[in-house]
Amino acid sequence: MRKPVTFTLQLAFTLLVCAFLLVPVILSMLAGVTANFFQGLGSGLTLRWIGEVWGLYADTIFLSLLIAGSCLIVTLVIGVPAAYVLARQGGRLARIIEETIVLPIAVPGLAIALALIVTYGGIREFRISWAFILVGHVLYTLPFMVRSVLAVLSSIRFRELEEGAASLGASFWQRLWTVVLPNARPGILAGSLMVVTLSVGEFNLTWMLHTPMTKTLPVGLADSYASMRLEVASAYTLVFFIMIMPLLAAMQMLGRERRVRQPQNTSTRP
Amino acid sequence: MHGRDYPRLFVLFLPLALVFTAFFLVPMARVAVVGATGEDGLAAYLSILTTPRHFESMVATVVLSVGVTATALAVSTVAGLFLVRNRFPGRSLLVSLLTFPLAFPGVVIGFLVILLAGRQGLIGSVSDLLIGDRIVFAYSMAGLFVGYLYFSIPRVILTVMATAEKIDPALEEAARSLGAPGWRVVKDVLLPALKPGFVASGAICFATAMGAFGTAFTLATNIDVLPMTIYTEFTLNANIAGAASLSIVLGLITWAALFVARSLSGTTVAVSG
Amino acid sequence: MTPRETPPETTAVTLRACAKTFPDGTRALRPIDLEVTGGETVVFLGPSGCGKTTLLRLIAGLERPDPGGRVLFNGEDVTARPIEKRNVGMVFQSYALFPNMTVRDNIAYGLKVRRVARAEIDARVTEMMDMMHIGDLAARRVDQLSGGQRQRVALARAIAVRPRVLLLDEPLTALDALLRERLRVEIDGLLRRLGITAIYVTHDQAEAMALGDRIVVMSHGAIAQIGPPREIYHRPVNAFVADFIGTINRVPCAGSDGDPELVFRPEDADIVAPHEADFSGTVTAAFFLGDRTRLILAGPGETPVVLDTRERTAFDHGQSVAVRVRPDVRMDLAAMAEAGTAP
Known part of the structure; x- marks a missing residue:
């Protein structure tokens, strides 16, 4: 019943779109290990550029990891409990608060960075430390953690689970620790992956908030794009890809798992 | 167990409330005030209309964003519908490949455009071979367009696919059972059912494009999109009030677009680029 | 056949x-x-x-x-x-009504696709809505309908195209x-x-x-x-x-005609005096349903026997009951299969 011609045309189009997304990535990966990109692959493969990147920018990689890790801890500590509170309260107030918390996604990073600089730029110790960047990252990633946990909680009738636990004598904190958090785990996991991925790649805020002493990976990337030869910039980008690929893959796997599980939960009809 | 829990819930919510107030609400209020403390006072908020440079930048950004949104919607609908409605070997790999650039930062996408259409780019090399002329457009409006399209397509495809998967397959079968040929099924059933997805992903796409900074920054184009204008006002002209008022206006535009999207669909997709 | x-x-x-x-x-x-x-x-x-x-x-x-x-x-x-x-006209389990159309447009859809003249479409749709008693819903959107109303619209839509x-x-x-x-x-x-x-x-x-x-x-x-x-x-x-x-019962029992088991429906047996019985069992549960009482008996077999009786008396747990299956309505699965009613 499927018309083969339209199928082939659509497949070709989809492959074309895929090529558009993929070819530049492959290009940049190759450029990072080619001796001379202008001469092409014939000039030979080399790890020289990667080595150079390591020498020049290793500290940006470590700072990015440090900030992403800290950002994850902060969003977990303040975001997960808040998501639980919002899920429990429900109602209009909770909706408004949720709407406010997600504002940092909607407002461009530039504006948030400007606001932070205008307000706290004067506190020198703070301004020149990496904590200044961390604050920006926390604001930007928090909505994803809260949303992700909230989505899972509102899909599992956790109130009934909690009431069940309460009927068995569990106290508030016991219920939170033994019933709510374990059941929210898929959301916490998805949120965590999102937070780390976004933090490692954040540029818009970070570019305004960084100082020469606090350069993150994307800031270093922008720096290298502007001032380094193409091969070094590519090698640096390659390092970045290698860092975020596992995170992206994990996120996709998590998403697929959830999609597979859903139909089994809902379909009980013959 | 209701009433007794309130103090505990309050304690659980407090850390987020404090952090958010101290580092977002207060600074945003502050910057809104700062925006009105320049030479022009409150009129600074109208500078987007009254200052020709700002107005031009605004128009260029809107035109670019609308163009990118329309193109991304068209491209992603064809590809997304195809992927939802057909099962074939390699399909899930295709889906992964089409959505993985979702978390690429804008700077990296700018660099990818340079590799594609820059001075040493692929398109230039190919065109040099074919017609003896290097085609270079990375640093123009076209380059920005390509870059923005790059980060828009994965977002839109995800939403289109999510919407399409939720459509009851019986709807299509019902239309066919009533005698509708293929094109009518698409026109009467599929496209109307996809409309919420279009609105949602369109708004996300538009908002992302309006606020995108990294790509434009890397391409260092001679086209001033709004975020670049704000950046220039702040760093080069040290016009903090101007930059503040412009960013508030930009923030309002993107927030409004996303608010529409969310109230219509309830999706959250990363806006960074 | x-x-x-x-x-x-x-x-x-x-x-x-x-x-x-x-x-x-x-x-x-x-x-x-x-x-x-x-x-x-x-x-x-x-x-x-x-x-x-x-x-x-x-x-x-x-x-x-x-x-x-x-x-x-x-x-x-x-x-x-x-x-x-x-x-063909088809009615789906999920109704599959088009959410972007009104009730009237849903019913008219098949006729529109067939390029039937407008006046005739209107007449036929009105006829269908009257037949299904949904005339006053014509301008409603699908999401404003109750389950039963949706079902009627789905039926009307399917039969409108004859x-x-x-x-x-x-x-x-x-x-x-x-x-x-x-x-x-x-x-x-x-x-x-x-x-x-x-x-x-x-x-x-x-x-x-x-x-x-x-x-x-x-x-x-x-x-x-x-x-x-x-x-x-x-x-x-x-x-x-x-x-x-x-429901059927299968009771192992040396019946009069040498059958190894009695197969019968719950309503096809009576409570009788012990000497007339085919078998007897102990009441393990009794449900009074108004027009009848459903008894669950621990009988001679491994599976419990289900019995519907119109007796007005109450039954006690543990009470012994003697049962006779009406001879004319006994089932014989093996014989029926052999008789070839199966395809």
């Missing part, structure tokens, strides 16, 4: 060796032959996964049978015809019990009035018995038994059919 005559203007449906294997290798249907007379209502009945919906979709043209299988409408081979060319065959896929499953019963009566009236060939899929035996001229009981992708409701109920060909339609 005696071939019946096809009344004029109705469509007989014939299936020849229709099997269905899905691309992933699942065998949904074994080769099936079936004749549906024009104007007849046939119900496909079976547990979930028995292939009844797949069989319906083969007739609809939503699936194609494996090579060799053929679908005929009044003798004409329609196997290669897609659903949009078969002129289909050759009306196909109903579990149309009442999504409704609550009370509404289900009411709509069942309505659908029954509608089918009789239209005189249209109808094929109805359900897993609900009460629905099947009420609506079907004939019932096709299915199991594991094959037909277990075809026949009028009475025949299926009283003379099931095997334990599966007997079990699926109503």
